[in-house]
Amino acid sequence: MSLRNNLGPAFALVAFMFLIAAFALAFYWVPTDADQGFSQRIFYVHVPLALTAYACFAWGAWKALRLLWTNDNKYDLESYTAVHMGVIFGILVLVTGAIWARISWGVWWSWGERQLVLFLVLFLFYCAYFMLRNSVDAGPRQARMSAVYALFGVVLIPISFLAIRLSENFIHPVVFTRDGPQMAASMFFVFCLSTVGTIALATALYHVELSGKRLDLKLKQRRKSYS
Amino acid sequence: MTTAEVYVTAAFLVFLAVVLAWLVVYAFKMRRLEREVEEMAAADPEPGQNPDVPKVVPAGDADANAERASRAPEPVS
Numbered sequence: 001m002s003l004r005n006n007l008g009p010a011f012a013l014v015a016f017m018f019l020i021a022a023f024a025l026a027f028y029w030v031p032t033d034a035d036q037g038f039s040q041r042i043f044y045v046h047v048p049l050a051l052t053a054y055a056c057f058a059w060g061a062w063k064a065l066r067l068l069w070t071n072d073n074k075y076d077l078e079s080y081t082a083v084h085m086g087v088i089f090g091i092l093v094l095v096t097g098a099i100w101a102r103i104s105w106g107v108w109w110s111w112g113e114r115q116l117v118l119f120l121v122l123f124l125f126y127c128a129y130f131m132l133r134n135s136v137d138a139g140p141r142q143a144r145m146s147a148v149y150a151l152f153g154v155v156l157i158p159i160s161f162l163a164i165r166l167s168e169n170f171i172h173p174v175v176f177t178r179d180g181p182q183m184a185a186s187m188f189f190v191f192c193l194s195t196v197g198t199i200a201l202a203t204a205l206y207h208v209e210l211s212g213k214r215l216d217l218k219l220k221q222r223r224k225s226y227s
Numbered sequence: 228m229t230t231a232e233v234y235v236t237a238a239f240l241v242f243l244a245v246v247l248a249w250l251v252v253y254a255f256k257m258r259r260l261e262r263e264v265e266e267m268a269a270a271d272p273e274p275g276q277n278p279d280v281p282k283v284v285p286a287g288d289a290d291a292n293a294e295r296a297s298r299a300p301e302p303v304s
Contacts, residue, residue: 023239027235037231038229038231038232038235039231039234039235041235042234042235042238045238045239045242046238049242088245088249091245092241092242092245095238095241095245096238096241096242099234099237099238099241100234100238102234103230103231103234103235201246205246205249208253209253212253212256212257212260215260215264216256216260219260219263219264219267222267223267
């Protein structure tokens with residue numbers, strides 16, 4: 001078995017170890033935030049999920065660019081899988097964010113917050129990716145259209161990320177400033193553990209899903225050649 | 228448990244639940260693919276394994292087709 005085939009289980013193992021450690025430390029070791037109290041601990045799951053969702057969309061856009069650059073259709077499935085992972089992690093960001101908003105601000109959602117609304121726009125943009133993809137017959141045309149769409153969406157990532165810093169009236173906290181992370185070293189350590197674990201989890205799921213989709217595609221092609 | 232503890236636990240459990248749901252969905256999908264591969268293999272063995280069935284080569288692969296033609300037995304007249 002090649003090293004490439006071992007990547008999925010290796011990442012799954014890293015994800016399992018890092019996430020178990022991060023969640024245990026987040027509950028029992030890190031100091032309680034003076035401002036938000038115990039509810040601040042949602043930070044250790046919410047922010048890594050958001051960064052992972054951004055990374056998945058960016059990876060999907062990179063694969064889309066490779067497809068348009070090289071005209072190699074293998075990148076289509078990779079881009080599609082990355083966007084799919086990004087949407088799954090996007091759902092988690094929205095749900096954990098809503099839970100955090102409810103306990104911290106007293107509301108599940110605030111339409112006045114640019115950061116929240118822009119993330120929702122990004123999420124819905126990539127949800128529409130699947131509608132576009134499924135509305136076109138499978139083939140090179142579908143691959144190219146999906147790639148162009150995935151590439152356009154990546155523009156929203158820096159806007160969504162910077163929205164909180166560009167906003168003047170916000171209640172969403174800013175933790176990472178030009179002076180570095182505004183938190184204790186132990187908090188930052190747990191945050192890093194959780195981020196690495198979440199990205200490793202996304203990578204493991206990406207590899208499994210990609211293998212499944214490749215097999216599915218091969219079976220469809222084979223069935224088509226028989227009929 | 229305080230209200231804050233309930234909400235924090237809920238956020239972590241949502242994460243776990245979605246990952247588990249994904250794993251269950253994918254386990255079913257992999258099982259379906261495995262079954263389809265088995266059915267296909269049972270219905271039609273791999274062309275390379277059956278000496279009576281020539282290996283399928285793309286039409287454009289001239290070298291392979293030429294090699295296959297050279298190995299083909301002479302037609303019985």
